[in-house]
Each structure stands twice: as C-alpha cells, then as structure tokens.
Amino acid sequence: MLHWLPPHPPGFPPLEHALPEPNGLLAAGGALTPEWLLTAYRQGIFPWFAPGDPILWWSPDPRMVLLPGEIRVTRSLRKALRRGDYEIRCDTVFADVIEACAAPREPGGGTWITEAMHAAYCQMHELGWAHSVETWVDGELAGGLYGMAIGKVFFGESMFARKTDASKLALAHLARDLERRDFRVIDCQMNTAHLASMGGREIARSAFSRLLAMHAGPDATAAKWGATQMQDIDWGNAER
Secondary structure, eight states: OOOEESSSSOOOOOOOGGTTTTTTTTEEEOOSSSSHHHHHHHTTTTEOOOSOOOEEEOOOEEEEEEOOOGOOOHHHHHHHHHHHSEEEEEEESSHHHHHHHHSSSSTTOHHHOOOOHHHHHHHHHHHHHHHEEEEETTEEOOOOOEEEETTEEEEEEHHHHHHHHHHHHHHHHHHHHHHHHHHOOOEEEEEHHHHTTTTOEEHHHHHHHHHHHHHHHHTTOOOOOOTTTTOOOOOOOOOO
C-alpha cells in the first residue's frame, strides 16, 4: 500500500515499506522544497514522476552505484579523452543542462523532468547542493550531467549528449575529480546498460543506506564548485 505524505514536515516511511513492483516506489505527496529533497537524498530516496502525477518518491533495491575509483574507460573513450578537443566546465550553465536532460530522447517522447523539478533543482543549485558537469566543443554545450553532492556522495540525476561520447566525457572527469576529493560513491539510482558499461554495479539497498549514514549525514554542508575544477587530469593510463 502506497504511503501518502503531508505537505510538511518532511518525513518518509521506513525504506522497507517500498514496493517490490514497481521496484522502490515508497511514497507519494510531500513537496520539492530544499528540506524535503535533503531529507530524501540523505536516506537514499529520490523523486521521479510524470507530468500531471503527484510527486512520487523512490528507493529501489538493489541500488546502482559507481565507485569513483572504479570508473571504466574503454579504449575508444580513452582516445577521446586524450584528444582533448573539448572543455569540461562545472556549474556554468546549470539550468541549460537540466533543460537539455529534459528534452525527449525520441520524437514525440515525454520527460520526467517537469517544470517543478527543473525549478527545484535550480534552487538546490543556488544553495550549493546541486551541480552540473558540462562538456563543451567548439564553444557549444555538447553534453553533460547534473546531480546533488552531499558530504562524500554524489547523487547523479540525469545526463545528455548532443555529440558522441559527450556525456561519457563528463562522467569520466567527474569520477576522477570525485576520487581526488575522496568522495566515496556516485549514486546512479537504477541499472542501465550505459552506466554498467562504465563500471556501475548494483548493491543492496541496506548497503547503500549504510554508505549514506557514514558519508552523507546531517553535518554535511553545501559547497560551491568552481568552473575550472575538473581540468588538468592525466589520461595516459585511463583504461581500466
């Protein structure tokens, strides 16, 4: 039975109450305010719903994660990384990255990134919690991703590519940078072939919850990310 949440205060039922089918559906209702979002992410819960639906909150089991030090760089991607005919920027056009991620993947397709979601994450960006990693080619935004950084955990939300490997370039740079800054895990939410090909793997929800308790607790503070943070990475031995 689905748990319905009041508009305030933020609070969720135990994760064990999440439905097995659809996998991880935990609750409906609540709000997309910073208080709700921070409470959710710290517990391993994220919002995902279609336009016109109530806010739906999820915590799937198992959980797809990527350890920053385990990023898998294929030979073809290594060549693209070493060519260096692109630029990686951070947080320069956050709203544009979300808009690009929201674009339908195919003609006539829909999107789960509603106007309310767009506004909520832009607010989280202004507060220093949400960030974008952008791949620029010839002065144009070619791909990228966005997500939330809490403590030593990066919660990936969505990515897009307008040019071949543009989103993979952004993810590879993000992983290397997070590894350098001692981040422990990148949350990928649900299993996809794309993320699995880059080293993502599934772990039990209980194991993910323990990671969050250790590395994304209430003492974590927001931090602004600089636009040149993801430069100067040596990709000479990138293949893993």
